[in-house]
Amino acid sequence: MDVTQALLLLKEKGYKHTGKREQMLQLFSDQKRYIAAKDVLEAMQGDYPGLSFDTIYRNLSTFVDLGILEMTELDGEKKFRFSCSVGEHHHHIICLTCGKTKHIHLCPMDQLGDSADFKIVGHKFEIYGYCSECINE
């Protein structure tokens, strides 16, 4: 999902085009990372000094609703992180320092037989580590 495509989708759904939204989308498109709301805010405060968390949260949540972004909580973290959504089912290795991700095409659910006593509705598989840039710190 690139920025132009996302903006088109927004327009289609009756959302307005604002500079803040575009720049948020640009940020996620440039950075293939899981980014927390706070970091989105900080990245944008250069261009939008008065920008508030409210706007960040409202837009992030809009983007997730539209399928533009995906949202996760790293194990133990008490905050959400967001990154560009890609269509096909996949999992991630996530850098605990910078949020950079790498896709994993192995899904453990493929090898798991049906469970007699549970109706399965979802799963979470994430791998945590440090990327080559963050490991020397």
Place this chain on the structure above:
Amino acid sequence: MDVTQALLLLKEKGYKHTGKREQMLQLFSDQKRYIAAKDVLEAMQGDYPGLSFDTIYRNLSTFVDLGILEMTELDGEKKFRFSCSVGEHHHHIICLTCGKTKHIHLCPMDQLGDSADFKIVGHKFEIYGYCSECINE
């Protein structure tokens, strides 16, 4: 880990034996579920009407430090859940209604080769569903 064993460990480490701690441990030992702090509190307020969240949280965190309980955050939930810890590495199917768990002895990390560009330090694999008792609601 049963209650007597856990109490022994507490004593060993210089922690005191209180009725509240014993009953908390009993609760987790009886119920093989992931329980949230709030539900622990509610389950105990019958016997300890003045019981506060502070005590619950402090004791839960002590138990986790000692390896008596394990802690997780279900995907999307903004709260921690706790359950009896077992030694060997494993994963869970977790009922989204009652927190009941079933152990999974498949670990996807076994099939994952080393990643050249990430130093892996942890992972999370959880399966969410509804148990046979909760499915009809």
Place this chain on the structure above:
DNA sequence: CTTGCTGCAAACTGTTTGCATCAAT
């Protein structure tokens, strides 16, 4: 000019902490 977007302030949830008191050893 209409409707959605935004900032402000306030509320909310789950969790943590300082302090004085109480209870287990």
Place this chain on the structure above:
DNA sequence: ATTGATGCAAACAGTTTGCAGCAAG
């Protein structure tokens, strides 16, 4: 008598909401 355990109140982080004004269509 010591030292840890507890309740209270307050603080904290991340997130959400009502409202009035602003800006994009």
